Amino acid sequence: MLLEVRDLQVEFRTRDGVVKAVNGVSYGVDAGETLAVLGESGSGKSVTAQAVMGILDMPPGRITGGEILFQGRDLLKLREDERRRLRGAEMAMIFQDALSSLNPVLTVGDQLGEMFVVHRGMSRKDARAKAVELMDRVRIPAAKERVKQYPHQFSGGMRQRIMIAMALALEPALIIADEPTTALDVTVQAQVMDLLAELRREYRMGLVLITHDLGVVADVADRIAVMYAGRIVESAPVHDIYKAPAHPYTKGLLESIPRLDHKGRELYAIKGLPPNLMNIPRGCAFHPRCPLAQDLCRTDVPPLYEVTGTDTTRHSACHFWRECLHG
Ligand SMILES: Nc1ncnc2c1ncn2[C@@H]1O[C@H](COP(=O)(O)OP(=O)(O)OP(=O)(O)O)[C@@H](O)[C@H]1O
Ligand SMILES: [Mg+2]
Numbered sequence: 001m002l003l004e005v006r007d008l009q010v011e012f013r014t015r016d017g018v019v020k021a022v023n024g025v026s027y028g029v030d031a032g033e034t035l036a037v038l039g040e041s042g043s044g045k046s047v048t049a050q051a052v053m054g055i056l057d058m059p060p061g062r063i064t065g066g067e068i069l070f071q072g073r074d075l076l077k078l079r080e081d082e083r084r085r086l087r088g089a090e091m092a093m094i095f096q097d098a099l100s101s102l103n104p105v106l107t108v109g110d111q112l113g114e115m116f117v118v119h120r121g122m123s124r125k126d127a128r129a130k131a132v133e134l135m136d137r138v139r140i141p142a143a144k145e146r147v148k149q150y151p152h153q154f155s156g157g158m159r160q161r162i163m164i165a166m167a168l169a170l171e172p173a174l175i176i177a178d179e180p181t182t183a184l185d186v187t188v189q190a191q192v193m194d195l196l197a198e199l200r201r202e203y204r205m206g207l208v209l210i211t212h213d214l215g216v217v218a219d220v221a222d223r224i225a226v227m228y229a230g231r232i233v234e235s236a237p238v239h240d241i242y243k244a245p246a247h248p249y250t251k252g253l254l255e256s257i258p259r260l261d262h263k264g265r266e267l268y269a270i271k272g273l274p275p276n277l278m279n280i281p282r283g284c285a286f287h288p289r290c291p292l293a294q295d296l297c298r299t300d301v302p303p304l305y306e307v308t309g310t311d312t313t314r315h316s317a318c319h320f321w322r323e324c325l326h327g
Pocket of ligand 2: 045046047178
């Protein structure tokens with residue numbers, strides 16, 4: 001496994017109380033594989049990613065348990081300077097909002113080139129040539145001319161490509177893309193997603209793709225991990241999840257996707273609201289919203305059960321995964 005997160009726990013100590021943002025997340029991704037991490041706003045997707053990258057706000061954040069193994073090493077045991085060396089070179093992150101992640105007063109060429117100057121000790125001139133090459137790679141037209149432009153001179157989709165180019169620059173083994181296309185319109189979204197998928201194949205990177213949109217991951221992800229209230233509630237190969245979800249929350253998410261063949265039909269929306277992370281419900285955190293909930297769900301936290309009877313590896317944190325799968 002390239003990256004393996006084991007039972008990770010993160011909390012934020014705020015004036016109002018302790019926010020339990022991540023409550024025992026485990027997931028893994030192999031080289032060349034794409035894991036989609038899915039879940040409603042506030043489910044802990046980004047906080048988990050920030051812990052992996054080593055860019056968590058600490059304080060108020062605190063990692064209170066778990067391990068993050070990257071290429072076999074526990075990242076939580078490394079010194080800060082060792083982690084810094086990994087960032088960019090071995091693991092990189094792509095954020096939703098390219099405009100606020102890129103430096104507005106530097107040309108994109110200088111920003112891309114900087115990676116090679118700092119990490120590879122290249123001359124400015126060689127770094128500039130590398131920048132053009134990367135811009136070509138992510139299919140920014142007229143790269144030679146545009147390398148001299150500033151981030152605000154690019155469209156949203158093109159800026160996102162520049163972010164991807166920055167992340168790719170040093171050919172890291174792992175890229176975490178946190179809602180990389182959410183701010184873009186649908187056509188551009190698809191283009192950027194295709195580009196990511198293609199680059200991931202070509203470079204054989206591991207890709208963790210965070211999204212709250214189940215619709216965008218079908219074509220690009222190998223596996224899906226669904227998060228709820230800071231836990232993984234279901235994980236499975238992408239096609240299995242679409243065919244038959246083994247957790248009622250996943251089922252609700254799937255039924256909320258607009259489908260052309262169901263035009264006119266009302267969208268099923270999961271009733272209720274995500275829990276307050278300062279006061280997560282007892283038992284299964286999803287039980288107040290769950291159509292299958294029974295007494296057991298109100299008292300006992302479901303472990304991540306292995307879903308048996310399928311020929312792929314699947315897990316569900318639902319006491320009644322059988323009923324869900326077959327219902
Ligand atoms: N710096 C912080 N201080 C306090 N609480 C925080 C901090 N960062 C995140 N949180 C809390 O941690 C929880 C999980 O946040 P996270 O950003 O991981 O959600 P998410 O799943 O990425 O949601 P979204 O889809 O909105 O991006 C949220 O309740 C959030 O308010
Ligand atoms: Mg987020």
